[in-house]
Amino acid sequence: MIWIMTTLERAEAAEHALSQELDRVVVKSVIYTSGERDPRVPIPRPPDQGKLVMMGQDPRLPQMPAKPTLIDYFKYRFGPANHLLQSARLAQKSGASEKIVLACLVHDIAIAGFIRGDHGYWAAQLLEPYVDEEVSWAIRYHQALRFYADESVGYKYPELYAKLFGADYQPDAYIERDYKMARDHKWYMTSRLICVNDLYAFDPNVQVELEEFTDVVGRQFKQPKEGLGWDSSPSAHMWRTIMCPTKYL
Numbered sequence: 173m174i175w176i177m178t179t180l181e182r183a184e185a186a187e188h189a190l191s192q193e194l195d196r197v198v199v200k201s202v203i204y205t206s207g208e209r210d211p212r213v214p215i216p217r218p219p220d221q222g223k224l225v226m227m228g229q230d231p232r233l234p235q236m237p238a239k240p241t242l243i244d245y246f247k248y249r250f251g252p253a254n255h256l257l258q259s260a261r262l263a264q265k266s267g268a269s270e271k272i273v274l275a276c277l278v279h280d281i282a283i284a285g286f287i288r289g290d291h292g293y294w295a296a297q298l299l300e301p302y303v304d305e306e307v308s309w310a311i312r313y314h315q316a317l318r319f320y321a322d323e324s325v326g327y328k329y330p331e332l333y334a335k336l337f338g339a340d341y342q343p344d345a346y347i348e349r350d351y352k353m354a355r356d357h358k359w360y361m362t363s364r365l366i367c368v369n370d371l372y373a374f375d376p377n378v379q380v381e382l383e384e385f386t387d388v389v390g391r392q393f394k395q396p397k398e399g400l401g402w403d404s405s406p407s408a409h410m411w412r413t414i415m416c417p418t419k420y421l
């Protein structure tokens with residue numbers, strides 16, 4: 173009998189082999205595999221052979237410094253962040269305020285290093301304890317505003333979206349609801365400016381260095397002294413998950 177491995181089985185075998193090379197057993201969280209496997213079925217645990225489970229920094233990942241900064245997350249966990257750097261530079265060139273430059277720099281960190289779906293909401297939550305309220309608000313709502321044109325600032329529905337989601341794509345009801353709410357909010361234009369700078373920040377030929385924004389981050393991002401993730405903010409655990417995504421508990 174010929175047994176052909178499916179892509180998932182191959183990936184699991186490779187994962188298993190890798191896990192065997194590690195000192196500790198790695199078990200992926202349900203969210204990493206859900207869809208590729210049925211989340212109602214328990215995730216099979218690789219035979220532990222007496223090994224302990226992963227409870228810290230995964231040795232397959234670049235090690236984070238003991239007291240990581242936002243810049244360290246860019247270096248070791250978000251990459252390549254060229255889209256973010258380009259949009260921040262565009263904002264800066266257009267004379268936008270430093271708050272908006274920072275907002276552009278971090279608007280898609282959830283895609284870059286955490287979870288894609290609802291990325292604007294996730295990023296806002298990650299950032300909320302550390303940035304001006306207007307910045308996290310604007311990042312939360314860029315998620316919805318991106319789907320709606322605003323001719324007053326020359327923002328058209330992105331061609332990229334038509335390509336990615338199909339010409340007839342309609343945003344979910346909650347996106348439309350949040351768009352309508354944001355449209356009438358005093359910080360609407362801050363969020364809209366993220367979208368404007370977002371639109372033109374996909375040039376593969378433009379390389380921007382992270383160091384260009386060290387000072388902006390220094391002034392606009394409240395770096396916790398314990399290190400980002402080791403502090404006690406309401407989103408610190410999310411940063412720790414980005415740092416140690418395979419932690420068993």
Ligand SMILES: [Fe+2]
Pocket residue numbers: 279280291292314315
């Ligand atoms: Fe985005």
Ligand SMILES: [Fe+2]
Pocket residue numbers: 255279280370
């Ligand atoms: Fe973006």
